[in-house]
Amino acid sequence: MFGPKSHLAARNDHLFLEGRDCFFLARQLGTPLYVTSESRLRENIRAYHRAFPEADKYFAVKANGNLTVLRIAAQEGMGADVFSSGEIAIARLAGMPRERILYNGNSKSERDHRMALEAGVRMSVDSREELEHLAKTAQAAGKDAEILFRVNPDVSPGTHPKIATGLRTSKFGIPAEQVSETYSRAMDLAGIKPVGLHCHIGSQILDISPFVEATRKMMDIAKDVVNAGGAIKTIDLGGGLGIQYHPDNPAPTPADLAEGILPVFQERCRELGIKPKLILEPGRSIVADTTIMLTSVNVVKRAHVNFVAVDAGFNVLARPMLYDSYHHVIVANKAGKDAKETYTVVGPICETGDILAKERRLPLLERGDVLAVLDAGAYGFSMASQYNGQPRPAEVLVFAGEAEVTRRSEDTSALLAGQNIPARLLR
Numbered sequence: 001m002f003g004p005k006s007h008l009a010a011r012n013d014h015l016f017l018e019g020r021d022c023f024f025l026a027r028q029l030g031t032p033l034y035v036t037s038e039s040r041l042r043e044n045i046r047a048y049h050r051a052f053p054e055a056d057k058y059f060a061v062k063a064n065g066n067l068t069v070l071r072i073a074a075q076e077g078m079g080a081d082v083f084s085s086g087e088i089a090i091a092r093l094a095g096m097p098r099e100r101i102l103y104n105g106n107s108k109s110e111r112d113h114r115m116a117l118e119a120g121v122r123m124s125v126d127s128r129e130e131l132e133h134l135a136k137t138a139q140a141a142g143k144d145a146e147i148l149f150r151v152n153p154d155v156s157p158g159t160h161p162k163i164a165t166g167l168r169t170s171k172f173g174i175p176a177e178q179v180s181e182t183y184s185r186a187m188d189l190a191g192i193k194p195v196g197l198h199c200h201i202g203s204q205i206l207d208i209s210p211f212v213e214a215t216r217k218m219m220d221i222a223k224d225v226v227n228a229g230g231a232i233k234t235i236d237l238g239g240g241l242g243i244q245y246h247p248d249n250p251a252p253t254p255a256d257l258a259e260g261i262l263p264v265f266q267e268r269c270r271e272l273g274i275k276p277k278l279i280l281e282p283g284r285s286i287v288a289d290t291t292i293m294l295t296s297v298n299v300v301k302r303a304h305v306n307f308v309a310v311d312a313g314f315n316v317l318a319r320p321m322l323y324d325s326y327h328h329v330i331v332a333n334k335a336g337k338d339a340k341e342t343y344t345v346v347g348p349i350c351e352t353g354d355i356l357a358k359e360r361r362l363p364l365l366e367r368g369d370v371l372a373v374l375d376a377g378a379y380g381f382s383m384a385s386q387y388n389g390q391p392r393p394a395e396v397l398v399f400a401g402e403a404e405v406t407r408r409s410e411d412t413s414a415l416l417a418g419q420n421i422p423a424r425l426l427r
């Protein structure tokens, strides 16, 4: 029933995640609720280690910023790809070593640069302009900034346009033809130590060939840099490997990715006589399928279609609304029952687009049923908001049947946090 998702099972019509009954967990802790399988998380990381024994793997913190998830990733030997100084702080707190943190980003302020220099993490520089800004800040701070260059390799990843990042037209990276010259400039700049190249072509990519194309293009650029006298100690090929959201749409594994890119990478390195460290930055393929989001049915409305109104909307899981993405839905207390009816699952937010799942065949539903929205671990909680005065939900980690709350649910006080009414308006 769950294909490769070994941490999920159905018993007596109830859905279990790593041995824990999801319906009773929802009853006990309330919904909406994010529930993560620790074993699945560890397995996913180990699959990357097996496929790429010599590469460093940096977990993309934007996919899931839960401190416990990051702690487990650190224990399993991952570093972190971070996109803000806030994410640097979280990654360090989780125990990621500074040498294995890369600070990416196309819009860093002087303060961001200073914080990264103080934290002692490497940065990926997104433009010639950023290079000059960073050099000034590093010189003023009396520090050397170790940097990679974010390359725009102009590769089409065949994914949703909002999450394709390496197209010529996308905002990220230095156009391929400017990289070598920018690298040479960096070698002359005080306070700057260029160590390598970086790219990330997009997310939820289900075909290996764009990764192979990006690897080739990166190696072409590495060749130009080496010919111009630059040292390439690191090549970071980013994240982006897709996962199987839909039962009929399988995804490649880390081993498939390795089979595609490693021969190209290794051969071109041999040709150039260089031995750079390969870095990968997976987010989704590490964490998406570890986690389900549980949500309770409030109303089943028979209108022009059958609407199931649940207590989580795009405030809790934004992906369906933002990218029309498919997340598989299982009824946590009717998991073995036959599908009898077609439902559209909607959230509590006052927008027509607040649809979690369209036209799904499900068992007959009633108020109090609990739906499990699968593969919610990547870009789920991390993109949740308080829109419509909705406090954000709790996150729970399950290990061998035991559940521990890793982030408690917010209450109304969270909606007021930091706010005050100017005194003159209270008179």
Ligand code: LLP
Pocket (backbone or CB within 6 Å): 060, 062, 063, 081, 104, 163, 165, 200, 202, 203, 204, 238, 239, 240, 241, 281, 282, 283, 284, 285, 319, 323, 378, 379
């Ligand atoms: N490295 C960089 C520089 C990135 O920008 C990203 C994702 C990753 C690594 C990780 O990519 P992954 O392995 O997770 O595909 N919110 C969207 C996805 C946005 C991805 C942003 N960058 C979604 O929910 O589909």
